[in-house]
Amino acid sequence: MTDTARKPRRNRKAEILDSAAQCFMERGYHATSIDDVAQRLGSTKGRVYHYYGSKTDLFFDVHRVGMQYLFDALDPALATPGNGATVLHAMLLAHATAMLDHHTYESVVAQGVQVHRFNATTPDQRQTMQDLIDSRDRFEDHFKRRIQAGIDDGSLHPTDVSVTAKVLLGGLQWSIFWYRPRASDTAETRRRLARKMVAPLMQGVHAAP
C-alpha cells in the first residue's frame, strides 16, 4: 500500500519553484505576490514559506536553476570538435534550444538580479546575488573566447568580440518576449525553430556578392 503515499516527497520544492517561475514570467517579480505563487499550487502562503525564507530567496533560486539549465545545455557544445565557427554554431544552437525549452525560467533570468539592486538584502543574499552575476559573466565569456578563437583560426569574420557576443546572445535571448509554447510543441519543433534562429546569425542576412 505504498500507493497511498501519493505525493512525491522531494518534488515539493520543485513544484514551488515552477509555480514561482510561471508567475514571475507572466506578471514580473514585483507584481507577483507569494499568495499568487501559492494559489497556483492550490495552496496557501504557509507552504511557500515552509520551504523558502523570503520572496527574494525564491527569486534567486529560480534564477540559479535557470542559469544551470543554460550551462547544462552549453557544456556539451563546448566540447564539439572542429574550428571556431563549428564550435560557435553548436553553442548558439544549444543555447537557442535551451532558451525555448526552459523559456519560463529564462524569462525570469532575463529580469535579472537588477530587480534587487535597491533592496536592502542580507549579507547572505548579497553573496548569492554576486554569484549569479558572476555566473552570467562566465556564460558570456565562453562565447567571447570562442568567437576570438574563431577569428584567430580564420573561420570567423573579424569583429568586436564583446559587442558581437552580446548581439548574438541577445538575438537568441530576445525570444523570451515573443516565444510562447503551443500545446503542439515538442522538443523537435523547438529544435527546428532554434535552427531558424541561429541561421541568420551564423551566415548573416547579406548574401555574399
Added chain:
Amino acid sequence: MTDTARKPRRNRKAEILDSAAQCFMERGYHATSIDDVAQRLGSTKGRVYHYYGSKTDLFFDVHRVGMQYLFDALDPALATPGNGATVLHAMLLAHATAMLDHHTYESVVAQGVQVHRFNATTPDQRQTMQDLIDSRDRFEDHFKRRIQAGIDDGSLHPTDVSVTAKVLLGGLQWSIFWYRPRASDTAETRRRLARKMVAPLMQGVHAAP
C-alpha cells in the same frame, strides 16, 4: 523682464516623462513609486498627478514616446535608395542608433504593455494599450517586408522572414540590458557602437569559404 519667467512652461510634462522613464528603467515599473518619480524632480506627488491621471497613464506615455523615437529614426532609412540589403542595413543601423540614443525610453518600451495585462484598466486605457501593441507590430512588419523584398531581389539569404526579423531586432534591442551611457559618450561614439552591432548581423559571423 521676460527673464523672470524662468521655468519653461510646456516642458513640465516632458520633465515628468523623463523622470518616469529613468525610474522605470532603473527599478522597473512596479518597483517605482510615484513618489520616486516626484523626488527625482525635487518635487512631490501633487505635481505628477496634476499632469497624469494615473501611474498607468504615465507608463503608457513613456511607451508611446519611446515608440515614436523608433519610428522617427526608422522613417528616413525606409526611404533609402538601393536593393533590399542596402535598405535593411540602413534600417538596422538607424534602429541600433536609436536604441542607444534613447536607451532610457526604450528600456521602458521593452518592459512592454505586458506589465498591464492583469490590471483592470479603464476602457480608455485598454484602447491606448491596443494602440501600443499595434504600433509594435507595425514596426516589426517594416522589417519583415524589407527582408522579404531583399530575399526576392536576391540581395539577402533566404530565411524564415518572421524569425529572422525577431532575431535581428532582438540582437539590437538586447542592448538595453548591457548598454550604459558614459559621460564621454557622444552621438558619434554611439553611432560607432551601432555599426559594430549591425556588422555581425548583416555579414554574419561565419567567414564565407
Added chain:
DNA sequence: CGAAAAACATACTCATCGGTATGTTTCTGT
C-alpha cells in the same frame, strides 16, 4: 490691481502584500 485658474504641496485614506506567529493535520521512526 484683482479675480480666476493653473500649478503645485500637504495630509490623509485604503487596499495590498511580505512576513510572522500560531494553530492543525499528516507523516515518521521506534
Added chain:
DNA sequence: ACAGAAACATACCGATGAGTATGTTTTTCG
C-alpha cells in the same frame, strides 16, 4: 500506538504605495 517532527493552513501585523481631498502659491489675463 504514540511522541515528535515535518508539512502545511489560518489569522494577524506593519509597511508601503496608489490615489484623493484639500490646502497654498503662482501665473494669467482682463
